[in-house]
Amino acid sequence: MAEILKCNHLKKQYGSFTALKGINLELPEGKIVGLLGPNGSGKTTLIKLASGLLLPTAGEILINGQAPGVESKKIVAYLPERNYLDLSRKISKQIDFMGDFYKDFRKERAYEMLEHLDIDPSRPLKELSKGNREKVQLILVMSRDAKLYLLDEPIGGVDPAARDYILSTIIDNHPEDSTVLISTHLIADVEPVLDEFIFIREGEIVQHSAVDEVKSKGQTVDGLFREVFRC
Amino acid sequence: MLGKLTKHEFLTVSRLAIPAYLAILAISVVGRFLTWITSRQYVIDHVAPTFVRIIKILSSLISTVYVLAFIAFIVMTVVFLVYRFYKNYFTDEGYLMLTLPVKPTGLIFSKLFNSWIWLLFSAIVAVASLYITLGHYDQLTDLITRTFDSVKQVIEREGDFIRDELGVPIWVFVIELIIFVILLVSRYIFEWYASIGAGTMIAKKHKIIGTLIAFLILDNISYAVTGAFVAIATSVAPDYFTELSQSGGKALQLVVLGYSGVNLLLAGLLFWLLTYVMKHKLNLE
Structure with missing residues (x-):
């Protein structure tokens, strides 16, 4: 199976602080992968490097065989932790904006998801609640037929009902051959949807396995996480 | 992609700029109207002096508001265009803008083109608002026409001399x-x-x-x-x-x-x- 994301001795430093310590990683196509680790372990840095927002200090990161750039951005759908929406726009204008820049953006899917949530697309983004803005942002990301989805803490800071909605939206809308990388520290919530998981601690990958492998030993990823990251 | 970036930026800026343009033009029209009405002999002869005085006070107030609004308009145009660049690329909005499949060159030039366009529009609106406020339209129009004519004549008559000089x-x-x-x-x-x-x-x-x-x-x-x-x-x-x-x-x-x-x-x-x-x-x- 071809790799959609590959890291070779990938290192990232912010001044004297090393966020990633030369990691090696390969993610195949068509998997849902959990990037799991405590706060400050390097999850967001890895995702920012993959999305092209940061450049590596050393080593390399490849998306579909290419360094992050204009070509990789065409096939990567990125959901950051932060709210990136221009609040002066209406939702429908934001949809037009996404449609203009991404060939794989499916407007009809976006409108369908908005209707399902009973959100009026003609409303300005600034009028939406924080929770609905997050949902709109997720809808914009999941309305793309991307090859790689990078979702940074998509269920952090939302209530359990919203978590279920977010996870089902991810599962229902990503193409089968695409890979979804979900960064989170809420392991129990994402565990049911994962094919693989990566444990990351202090900028190093401590484990990368298939979820089935853990299950076959009668364990859960959540349990294993607590064991590995015991304070 | 540069065209699309420029278009979306233009549309976003227009949502704020056009109301600002209309506001400055509206203040100019109201101010001009009050000045005009209080200078009419008919109004002076037939309307109660107290009322004329109130209108004159209002007119002075509008003039002050106009001067302040005009200065704010010029300053805010520049500040707003610079702030758009900051907000779009160096705050949380950057998470979207900088992950678009566009080179940084495209991102920068789309903002530059918009700055040119909006600075030009602002200059036109500023001149139009001054034109309305100052009044004496016949004389102003005449002055502009005469200036253009004299420039034209100078070019025709002194073309060779200017060419030699420059x-x-x-x-x-x-x-x-x-x-x-x-x-x-x-x-x-x-x-x-x-x-x-x-x-x-x-x-x-x-x-x-x-x-x-x-x-x-x-x-x-x-x-x-x-x-x-x-x-x-x-x-x-x-x-x-x-x-x-x-x-x-x-x-x-x-x-x-x-x-x-x-x-x-x-x-x-x-x-x-x-x-x-x-x-x-x-x-x-």
Whole structure:
């Protein structure tokens, strides 16, 4: 199976602080992968490097065989932790904006998801609640037929009902051959949807396995996480 | 992609700029109307003096509001265009804008083009609002027409003389002047953009203060570079410049071309600094 994301001795430093310590990683196509680790372990840095927002200090990161750039951005759908929406726009204008820049953006899917949530697309983004803005942002990301989805803490800071909605939206809308990388520290919530998981601690990958492998030993990823990251 | 970026930026800015334009024009119309009505003899003769006085007070108030609004309008146009660049690329909105499948060059130029467009529109609205406020439309129109006519006559009558003085036909000099203005404005815009890039790189927590400090530094460097060019040019060929200063036209043309060249160089350096920061030293947190 071809790799959609590959890291070779990938290192990232912010001044004297090393966020990633030369990691090696390969993610195949068509998997849902959990990037799991405590706060400050390097999850967001890895995702920012993959999305092209940061450049590596050393080593390399490849998306579909290419360094992050204009070509990789065409096939990567990125959901950051932060709210990136221009609040002066209406939702429908934001949809037009996404449609203009991404060939794989499916407007009809976006409108369908908005209707399902009973959100009026003609409303300005600034009028939406924080929770609905997050949902709109997720809808914009999941309305793309991307090859790689990078979702940074998509269920952090939302209530359990919203978590279920977010996870089902991810599962229902990503193409089968695409890979979804979900960064989170809420392991129990994402565990049911994962094919693989990566444990990351202090900028190093401590484990990368298939979820089935853990299950076959009668364990859960959540349990294993607590064991590995015991304070 | 550059076209799409420019289009979306234009639409976003227009949502705020057009109401501001309408407001400044509305204040001009109201102010002009009040001035006009209180100067009518019929009104003075037939309306109660107290009422006329109130209208005159209102008219003075509107004039004050107009002057303040006009200054705010000019300042806010520049501040808003610079702020758009900061907000779009160096705050949380950057998570979207900088992950679009577009090169940093496209992101920067879309903002530059919009700055040109909106500065031009603002200048037109400012002139229109002054035109409305000042009144005496017949005289103003007549003045503009006469100015154009006299320029035309001078060009027709003195075309050869101007060409000899400038060393180039007048239309070439007009194009040179337009390029000069475009480069000068672009340099200032890039100076602000590069200051935002450098300021946010240096001051991670206080980005706006960092931007202002970076602007002071870059602006002083720009003046120093310009001064250095003048000093080098005059010391390399002092005789040429002494001779040239006797011929006003040619000296003027040299200043325009030389200053355009320096602005092009500075704009290029500032653009390089900005793209370097956006590619290598991005700091969205």
